[in-house]
Amino acid sequence: MNNTHLHLVVNHxxxxxxxxxxxxxxxxxxxxxxxxxxxxxxxxxxGALASVAAMATGEGAEEGVENLPGVAERLIKTHEEAAEFFAGLSYVLGGISIAALFMSFKNYTFSKIMPFIIGVLGLIALFFAQKAGTTGGEIRHTEIRSDASVQNLDGKTSELGGDHDNN
Incomplete structure (x- = not known):
């Protein structure tokens, strides 16, 4: 199993x-x-611990795909930025969850509001998780790219969809 494969295993x-x-x-x-x-x-x-694993394998995955045909550096950079932001939110969510777990066991009064705080933070984190996941998928899945263009093996760019001659 190489670094790219390992990243694909843990990044979900x-x-x-x-x-x-x-x-x-x-x-x-x-x-x-x-x-x-x-x-x-x-x-x-x-989830926060899984984010640590995904981030730790990301650099190796980048090295494994950056020279493949059809992979643009800008796609990798966009994904890296989205993943870093999402990972930060995931770490915060995990940290606050540790505090909430402690408060729950100690029966602190503030523990009654924690599910709502964590719920909102969890929804925000999921919004950015979608961004990180989509930008990661766009690296190799040309069919989901917003610009709908792909780089052919000969280095030329062509558009996906639209009118094509099937001759």
């Missing part, structure tokens, strides 16, 4: 964990079960 986890955490957190809020909220906090912490 920082996105999946917050989705699962938000679902569990919403269940905990509506059912008023502290166990569900605590499990959600734990999942957000796992």
């Amino acid at each position: 986890l920082p996105i999946i964990f917050p989705v699962a955490g938000l679902v569990l957190l919403i269940i905990g809020i509506f059912t008023k079960t502290e166990v569900s909220k605590r499990n959600a906090y734990f999942i957000f912490i796992l």
Whole structure:
């Protein structure tokens, strides 16, 4: 398994964990079960740890794809910036979740508001997770690029879609 493959294996986890955490957190809020909220906090912490793994493998993945045909440096740079911002939010979400977990076990009064704070932060993080995921996918998946152009093996750029002669 090379660095690029390893990055592809771990890079989905920082996105999946917050989705699962938000679902569990919403269940905990509506059912008023502290166990569900605590499990959600734990999942957000796992998401932050998964972000560490994704970021740690990103540089090696970049080196593995930067010279491949059809891969533009600007796409890698855009993804790198989006991923760094999302990772930062994920770290903050994980850190606040650690505090919320502690407050929940200690039964602090402030722990009653923490699910809502974490829920909002989780939604914000997911918005940026989508940006990081999409920009990462655009590196190799030409069909999802917003400019809909691809670089052919001969170095020429062509447009996807539109009118093409099929002769």
